[in-house]
Amino acid sequence: MISTVLDSLSWLLLLSGCACLLISAIGLLRMPDLFTRMHAAGIGDTLGAILVLAGLMLQAGLSITLVKLVLILFFLLFTSPTACHALARAALAGGQKPLLAENLNTENPISESSPTEQPLP
Amino acid sequence: MNRLVHGTSLALTLAVIWYLLSGHTEALLLGLGCGSAATITWLALRMDLIDHEGHPLHLTFRAPLFWVWLMWEIIKANGQVIKIILDPKLPINPRRFRVPASQKTDIGKVIYANSITLTPGTICLDVTESDLDIHALTADGELGLKSGEMDRLVTRLEGDS
Numbered sequence: 111m112i113s114t115v116l117d118s119l120s121w122l123l124l125l126s127g128c129a130c131l132l133i134s135a136i137g138l139l140r141m142p143d144l145f146t147r148m149h150a151a152g153i154g155d156t157l158g159a160i161l162v163l164a165g166l167m168l169q170a171g172l173s174i175t176l177v178k179l180v181l182i183l184f185f186l187l188f189t190s191p192t193a194c195h196a197l198a199r200a201a202l203a204g205g206q207k208p209l210l211a212e213n214l215n216t217e218n219p220i221s222e223s224s225p226t227e228q229p230l231p
Numbered sequence: 232m233n234r235l236v237h238g239t240s241l242a243l244t245l246a247v248i249w250y251l252l253s254g255h256t257e258a259l260l261l262g263l264g265c266g267s268a269a270t271i272t273w274l275a276l277r278m279d280l281i282d283h284e285g286h287p288l289h290l291t292f293r294a295p296l297f298w299v300w301l302m303w304e305i306i307k308a309n310g311q312v313i314k315i316i317l318d319p320k321l322p323i324n325p326r327r328f329r330v331p332a333s334q335k336t337d338i339g340k341v342i343y344a345n346s347i348t349l350t351p352g353t354i355c356l357d358v359t360e361s362d363l364d365i366h367a368l369t370a371d372g373e374l375g376l377k378s379g380e381m382d383r384l385v386t387r388l389e390g391d392s
């Protein structure tokens with residue numbers, strides 16, 4: 111009885127985690143520039159990873175596998191913002207200018223025809 | 232706290248992680264684990280890597296509460312960004328601005344910057360002595376950071392040490 115409940119809960123978590131990863135990928139395709147795309151990628155890094163790993167933890171039960179999954183989540187939550195920050199810094203150093211609201215075409219916000227020179231606020 | 236406390240704590244942490252990752256209790260593997268933990272601790276001591284930054288012991292007891300709060304913030308922010316992505320009009324309003332960082336130590340600023348980046352919708356682009364350079368996806372993200380709640384909580388987490 112309890113194992114059925116745990117199993118369903120685990121599947122619910124795994125499937126919603128997969129949905130988050132899918133939405134994150136859709137966001138990556140829909141966003142107009144590198145910096146806004148990083149926000150979309152953040153969903154897969156955080157909620158997607160948390161939900162998938164939580165679902166796997168319920169499958170693992172009280173075992174050494176559970177400890178390893180907790181460690182994976184722990185290290186992921188420390189390293190992913192660091193990698194994200196490094197990517198943003200590298201893009202800025204490489205001359206990428208973030209697309210900002212004042213330069214967005216308000217009628218068609220995902221238009222690619224934005225000006226190349228974007229002043230910083 | 233001195234080097235002895237930090238060194239002992241690092242060696243114990245490493246030994247426990249070795250045991251949890253291997254799961255074996257044979258004398259050979261336990262011996263190898265203790266040997267590795269001791270060697271790494273010795274190397275880290277020689278390289279002068281063990282201090283309050285490399286091994287922030289002083290955060291141990293305050294950090295779990297902060298994690299719980301941060302998890303809730305991450306879930307809320309994820310909901311907002313998911314809504315934006317699934318909206319056919321893609322109502323983004325990207326902006327770049329600076330927020331003050333009131334943390335005194337480098338590690339406090341790093342925790343603040345990483346917490347901001349970990350929350351979808353806001354990314355920290357640069358860290359200076361007194362403030363952070365932020366890129367946010369929406370006006371809500373900017374308002375949320377400028378309310379200063381996260382800044383206050385990280386400063387409290389950092390404590391006096």
